[in-house]
Amino acid sequence: MKNLYDVVVVGSGPGGLAAAISAKKNGAADVLIIERDMELGGILLQCIHNGFGLEIFGKDMPGPSYAQHFIEEALSLGVEVLLDTMVLDVRPDLSVIMMNKRDGIQEVQARAIVLAMGCRERTRAQILLPGTRPAGVYSAGTAQRWVNIEGFMPGNRFVILGSGDIGMIMARRLTIEGAKVERVLEIMPYLTGLTRNYVQCLMDYDITLQKSHTINRIIGDKRVEAVESVAVDEKWNPIPGSEEIIPCDTVLLSVGLIPENELSKNVGVTLDPLTGGPIVDNHFMTSRPGIFAAGNVVHVYDLVDWVTEAGFAAGKGAAVYALQGEVAGVKQIALKAGENIRYVVPHLLDIDSLRSESTRLQLRVTQPVEERVRIIVEDEQGDILAKKAEPYARPGEIITLEIKPDAYEMAKKAQKITINCVTVAQKQTTG
Amino acid sequence: MAKQYDVIIIGGGVVGSMMARFLSQYEIQVLLIEKETDIGAGTSSANSAIMHAGYDPIPGTLKAKTNALASPMWDQLSQELGFAFERTGDYVVAIATDQMPMLEVLLDRGHQNGIPGVELISGAEMRHREPLISPDTVGALWAPTGGLIDTFAVTIAAAENAVMNGVEVQLETFFEDFIWQGKRIVGIKTSRGDFYSRWVINAAGLFSDEVMHKAHVRPDFKIRPRRGEYVILDKADYRLTKNTCFFPTPSDKGKGIVVTSTMHGNTIVGPNSNYVDSKDDKTFTKDGFTEIWQGAQKLIPSINRRNIIAVFSGLRANGNARCLDPQVDYTGDFVIEIPTEVQGFVNVAGIESPGLSASPAIALMVIDLLKQAGEPFVKKPYWNPIRKARPVFRHLTLEQRAELVRQDPSYGRIICRCETVTEGEILAEIHAPIPARTYDAIKRRTWTGTGRCQGGFDMPRVVRMLSDELGIPPEEVTKKGTGSPYLFRRTKDLAEVEK
Secondary structure: OOOEEEEEEEOOOHHHHHHHHHHHHOOOOOEEEEOOOOOOOHHHHHOOOOOEOOOOOOOOEOHHHHHHHHHHHHHHOOOEEEOOOEEEEEOOOOEEEEEEOOOEEEEEEEEEEEEOOOEEEOOOHHHOOOEOOOEOEEEHHHHHHHHHHHOEEOOOEEEEEOOOHHHHHHHHHHHHOOOEEEEEEEOOOOOOOOHHHHHHHHHHHOOOEEEOEEEEEEEOOOEOOEEEEEEEOOOOOEOOOOOEEEEOOEEEEOOOEEEOOHHHHHOOOOEOOOOOOEOOEOOOEOOOOOEEEOHHHOOOOOOHHHHHHHHHHHHHHHHHHHHHOOOOOOOEEEEEEOOOEEEEEOOEEEHHHHHOOOEEEEEEEOOOEOOOEEEEEEEOOOOEEEEEEEOOEOOOOOEEEEEOHHHHHHHHHOOOEEEEEEEHHHHHHHO | OOOEEEEEEEOOOHHHHHHHHHHOOEOOOEEEEOOOOOOOOOHHHOOOOEEOOOOOOOOOOHHHHHHHHHHHHHHHHHHHHOOOEEOOOEEEEEOOHHHHHHHHHHHHHHHHHOOOOOEEEEHHHHHHHOOOOOOOOOEEEEEOOOEEEOHHHHHHHHHHHHHHOOOEEEOOOOEEEEEEEOOEEEEEEEOOEEEEEEEEEEOOHHHHHHHHHHOOOOOOOOOOOEEEEEEEEOOOOOOOOOOOEEEEOOEOOEOOOEEEEOOOOOEEEEOOOEEOOOOOOOOEOHHHHHHHHHHHHHHOOOOOHHHEEEEEEEEEOOOOEEOOOOOOOOEEEOEEEOOOOOEOEEEEEOOOOOHHHHHHHHHHHHHHHHHHOOOOOOEOOOOOOOOOOOOOHHHOOHHHHHHHHHHOHHHHOEEEOOOOEEHHHHHHHHOOOOOOOOHHHHHHHHOOOOOOOOOOOOHHHHHHHHHHHHOOOHHHOEOOOOOOEOOOEEOOOOHHHHO
16 A cells, blocks of 8 residues: 555445546546445445446446446556545545554545545434334345345335335345335325336335325334334324324335435535535535545435446546646536526536536426426526426436536626526426 | 352342442342343433432432432542543523522522532523523523433443452343242242342332332332433534533423433433333334423524434333431332341332432442341452443544554454444453343444444444354344344245245
C-alpha cells in the first residue's frame, strides 16, 4: 500500500467499482478501493436475482455476475483493493483513517475521494411499528443476506411490510425456498417498488399484496407469532374494524432505504434532507472540494445500471480533480424541482461540461399521475432545455432524462433551470 | 447429594446482583439464580438509566432511606466495578407558575431526605443552563447529586465481581417452589433441580409476589406491573446541550415524561406509566408513543421524530406494601425484611423506581438484617472488590485504539458500524466470567445493534460469531433464549418444511 493515492474510493458496490474504473481510465495513476466486507461487490453479491445490466449491457444478469464484470475490469486496470477494512474517518484534508485486523489502524492521503457507502434499510423503530419485540422481525436485506449468502432460512411463514423492491424480490425468493409468504402489506395506496417486480415476484407466485394496509402490532414474546394488520385511510390512520390477525413466524420490513452518510456528515459534506445524500453537481462532487459521492449514497436509485453510470461520472470527476485540482467550470446553476417533482439529482449543473457531454437527471415525482406526462426542463424564459414523455409518473419509480450538449447555448444564458412534471392536458392549456 | 449453600438469591436483576456482590466479601457459599439467559435482562435492562438524587420519595419510606443512603456510594462503586456513571445532576422543570408549589414540596422532601445541594433556580437560569429547554420554563429544582448510569453494565459488573469472588450464578433456572423443614425454608426447587441453603433471598422483581406467596408471606402483597414506554434518539443527530436529565414537575400521575442523556450518548424520552395485566407485556403502543412524545415536547420542544432510532418498554415491579413507619401514609413502598412467620427467608419486593439507584443500599440493608438474625459473616481475607471494565473501542482515542488492535487484532474488525463495536468486544463478552450467550445479551453489554440500522448490518455476523464461539449450529443461536431462534433451517432443506 502507498501513502498517497490519486483517488480513494470508500465502498466497492456498483458505484464504487465504477468510480474506481473510471478514475483509472481518466488518468488517475493510483486508485484504492476500501471495502469493509470480505469480497468486492457490495450488496450486489446477495442480489442473486436477475434484472441487472439491461441498460448498460443490454442483457439481463444476476447481481453477482454484474458485479463480477466490474470487479474484473477494476483489477485488470490495476485498482488496488483493501478488503475487510472499515473506514473510520474521512477528513477535510482528504486523508482517510481506516482499520482492519491485519494492519490495525492506518491513514492514507488522497488527492480526491469518492464516497460510495451505499444505503441502509429503514428500521422498525423509524416507522414506529407497535407491538412486542420478539425474534423474527428483520429488514428484507438482512433476510436476503441470510438466505443468499449464509444459506439459512430466517422463517417459514412470512408477512412482508412494504412493497419496496427488496421486499417483493424476497417474497419470491422465500417462496422458492419453500416458505409461505402470507401477505405483502403496503401503507401507501400505490406500489412503492417497480411494477415489473410486482408482476414477476408477487403476481407470478400468487402472493397477495394489500395496498393501504399496514401492521397494527406485532404479536409474540420470544418469536413472532402473528401480526395484526389494519387498513388505513389516506392519512394513514387505521380504519377501526378492519383489523385482521395473520399468523406468521417472521416479519420482513421493506420500508425504504436511506443513503448511508455518517462519514459524509463527519467530514462536513452538505446533505439534502429530501434525498438523505450529499448535494452534488453533475460531476458528483459534494460541497467539500475533492470529495465526490457515487451511487446510493447520493440518493436511492431504482436500477443498478444508473448507479454504475453515476459511478463513472464521479470517478472521472475525481480523477480530473486529483490531476488538476478542480473539476467544474465557472458557472454552476441549480436544478430546481418544480411542479410535482420531489427531487432532482444532480442538484447543480456545470454549464461548461454541457459543451462536450450530456448530463443525466434522475428525479422522483411527488404525486402519482396515472396518465401521460411530460417532464420538462426549462429556464426562466420558458425555453426548453430537455423534455421527455412518460406513460405515467409514480413516486416509486425514478424518471431519468438527459440534458444534451445542444442545450449548451441556452443553458449558458439561463439564470434558473426548473424541472416540472405536467400532464399532457395541463401542457395544452398552459400552452 | 445436592450442594449446600449459605445464601441463595432468586433473581439476577440489579438488586440480586448487588446483593451477590456485597455478600461475596464474606466466607459464605452464595448461589444466584436467574430465569433469563443473562443477568439484568428484565426491569434492570429497560428503565431510564438514571441514578436518582433522592428528593422524590416520600420522607420516612424505605424508598427514601435506601435512595439517600445509596446515592453517595455510586462514585466508588463505578470505580471498583468499572461501569459508566456520571454525577451530572438533574433538574425538575416547571413550565407553568402553578407547578412551582410542587417544586417547593420536592425541595422540602430533599431536605428531609438529607439530599445535599438541592436548590430552586429561576426559569431564566434554567434556560441559560439548557438553551433547548422550553421557553415556558418558569423555574426548576436543581439536584447536583443526581446522575446517569449504564444500567446494563452495572448489573453485569456487580454479578461478575460476585462470580470473581466465588459466588455461583445459574442462568435459565426457574424457581419453582421452596423446600421446607417445618416452618424453615431449607432450599428451593428449580427447573434445574433442587438447591439447599440456610437462607433464601427473594429478589425476583416483577415476580417477587409469587415467590413470597410460595413462602406463605404477605398473602395480600401484589405486584401490579406498570409499563413505561420509551424512545431512543440517534446520538449523531440529537443531543441535549447539557449531559443531564430533565424531569417535568410531577403530578398525581407520577414523575412524568423524562428527557435525559444516557451514558451511551443517546437521548432517551419516556416513560409513561400504565398498568398492564401481564408481567410479560412489554408491548410498545401507538397511544403510548403519542403520550410520551407530547410529554417530552413540553419540556424540550426541539426534539424531532426523525431522530428516533429505537423504541422499547419496561415494566415496573409496582407493589402495594404500606410504609413500615405508621406515621407515614404511603402505599407502594419497598419491602426489605426478614419475615417472622417463616425462617430462612429474606423478602425483597416491590422494588420499582428508585430501585436501581437504591440497589447498593438495599444490599447493605439485607446484610444488616442477616447479621441481626445472627449470621456471623466473616470477611474473606482475599476479597477483590475490583472488576475491571473491558475495552470499549468507541470510547478510546485514536492512539489507544491503535494500541488495542496491536495487542489483539480482533479489535480491528468492526461488527456494528453505527455504534463502532468491534469483534474483540463481542468475543470478550461471549467469554466473560458470566458468558453472553444470546444476541440481546451481546447487545446490552456492547451496544451492538442499538444504532440507526438496528442490527441490520451486524445481526448475521453476530449470529455467526455466537455459533462459532459457543460451538452450536446457527439455528440454535437465539435472541433471548429458548423459543427465540433467528434461523429455522438451511436453505434447500425442504424436508424440514414438509414434516
